[in-house]
Amino acid sequence: MASSALELLLADGRTPTGGFAHSGGLEAAALTAPEVAHFLRARLRTVGLAEAAVAARAAAGDDPLDLDDAWAARTPVPAWRDTGRRLGRALLRLALRLWPDSPLEPYAAASSLTPRPVVLGLAGAAAGMEPLAVARLSLYDDAATVTSAAPKLLAVDALDAAAWLADVAPLIDALAARAAAVGPTDPLPAPATPLLDRRAHLHHTEDRRLFVS
Amino acid sequence: MSADFTPRALRVGIAGPVGTGKSSLAAALCGALADELRLGVVTNDIYTDEDARFLRSQGVLPPERIVAVQTGCCPHTAIRDDVSENLLAVETLEAAEGPLDVVFVESGGDNLTATFSPALADTQIFVLDCAGGDDVPRKGGPGVERADLLVINKVDIAPLVGASVERMLADAGDRRGDRPTLPTSLRASEDVARVADWVRSELARHQAGDLVPADPGPMAPHVHAHDDHDHDHAHAHTH
Numbered sequence: 001m002a003s004s005a006l007e008l009l010l011a012d013g014r015t016p017t018g019g020f021a022h023s024g025g026l027e028a029a030a031l032t033a034p035e036v037a038h039f040l041r042a043r044l045r046t047v048g049l050a051e052a053a054v055a056a057r058a059a060a061g062d063d064p065l066d067l068d069d070a071w072a073a074r075t076p077v078p079a080w081r082d083t084g085r086r087l088g089r090a091l092l093r094l095a096l097r098l099w100p101d102s103p104l105e106p107y108a109a110a111s112s113l114t115p116r117p118v119v120l121g122l123a124g125a126a127a128g129m130e131p132l133a134v135a136r137l138s139l140y141d142d143a144a145t146v147t148s149a150a151p152k153l154l155a156v157d158a159l160d161a162a163a164w165l166a167d168v169a170p171l172i173d174a175l176a177a178r179a180a181a182v183g184p185t186d187p188l189p190a191p192a193t194p195l196l197d198r199r200a201h202l203h204h205t206e207d208r209r210l211f212v213s
Numbered sequence: 214m215s216a217d218f219t220p221r222a223l224r225v226g227i228a229g230p231v232g233t234g235k236s237s238l239a240a241a242l243c244g245a246l247a248d249e250l251r252l253g254v255v256t257n258d259i260y261t262d263e264d265a266r267f268l269r270s271q272g273v274l275p276p277e278r279i280v281a282v283q284t285g286c287c288p289h290t291a292i293r294d295d296v297s298e299n300l301l302a303v304e305t306l307e308a309a310e311g312p313l314d315v316v317f318v319e320s321g322g323d324n325l326t327a328t329f330s331p332a333l334a335d336t337q338i339f340v341l342d343c344a345g346g347d348d349v350p351r352k353g354g355p356g357v358e359r360a361d362l363l364v365i366n367k368v369d370i371a372p373l374v375g376a377s378v379e380r381m382l383a384d385a386g387d388r389r390g391d392r393p394t395l396p397t398s399l400r401a402s403e404d405v406a407r408v409a410d411w412v413r414s415e416l417a418r419h420q421a422g423d424l425v426p427a428d429p430g431p432m433a434p435h436v437h438a439h440d441d442h443d444h445d446h447a448h449a450h451t452h
Contacts, residue, residue, distance in 0.1 A: 016294060016295035016296070020285050020295060021283055022285065090298070090301065152285065209260065209283060210259070210260050210286050211285045212282070
């Protein structure tokens with residue numbers, strides 16, 4: 001199936017999958033504007049890569065329930081697992097509408113975690129996307145979540161935020177290739193991100209916040 | 214569907230501008246209905262969980278029946294264009310605390326164009342108040358004109374702010390055709406009781422399978438899609 005427009009649909013922030021309520025950890029990080037570009041790269045190299053590899057393996061046909069567990073083992077903060085589950089459920093709602101008779105349906109019935117990377121991998125496969133394209137989309141979405149939240153949180157021109165996203169395009173391509181090169185018997189990336197983890201945990205209990213995550 | 218299928222809770226949206234009394238109305242309705250119905254509340258605050266904490270502090274429901282969602286500065290989006298977070302919150306609440314009869318979904322305070330998607334709310338209340346200016350019903354908008362119920366709140370302070378409740382009700386009636394409008398002071402239990410009665414009647418329609426969400430929609434040409442009667446409303450609206 002030709003997938004290019006469907007790939008764009010899945011990447012489009014206007015597609016209703018709940019992303020607008022998330023900042024990719026930017027709100028919790030409480031950075032200054034010049035720091036955001038560095039934050040973006042750090043995220044992509046760690047959680048971005050790990051989630052892209054999970055998404056690529058899901059698109060390649062690995063058992064999605066095994067990938068649920070692998071993802072959860074690499075996502076130590078309960079608040080973050082909850083965020084992944086919520087975003088996954090929102091994407092699942094869309095994907096089941098678009099591809100009701102795909103492997104998404106038994107997965108939706110069987111999975112209690114529904115992490116977004118696994119759902120994205122299954123949705124991407126249903127859209128006809130290769131694992132490499134799915135990995136790239138996963139990384140792009142992670143970065144775009146941060147850059148689209150930046151003008152709401154900081155004194156940032158939205159054009160600058162878009163430029164930050166463009167600047168990481170080569171990094172996204174490189175990391176996507178790494179993520180898609182993970183084979184079925186290879187270990188998935190397991191980054192340690194203690195600062196991101198701690199912030200996510202504290203943010204969850206913060207009573208003055210704009211974003212879910 | 215099996216014979217013992219339990220319908221999901223009626224989802225009642227409460228929208229309207231900032232400060233008109235949406236949280237107070239939700240609290241008052243919970244107080245009036247909690248003894249007879251199983252209730253839950255989802256609040257959509259802009260940058261705090263103030264509304265959820267206010268409702269919990271009222272003691273009208275167990276705290277676990279009141280959940281807050283964050284909307285990333287976009288309260289309008291969260292109830293209209295992308296209801297993912299709210300639907301998830303309602304479903305999670307029902308799964309954890311259910312079965313429930315009614316879930317109130319309170320929007321973050323927004324402007325006159327913000328109404329609930331029919332994918333989220335089965336029926337919706339739009340709340341205005343006298344202090345916000347008695348010309349607001351005349352200005353119209355989808356919530357004012359086509360919400361299932363329009364509440365004009367704080368009528369008790371109308372004389373203090375120079376607002377004419379009569380004018381507001383007349384303008385609302387002109388805008389809304391047969392749709393109901395209730396003037397309220399939430400300090401008056403009889404006013405709360407009238408809104409509670411409306412909720413009961415909507416719940417009865419929902420449980421009978423007769424309630425189809427009537428989307429107030431976006432700013433749009435004036436239509437009376439649900440009127441049974443012939444109306445002589447040939448308004449040439451330009452929004």
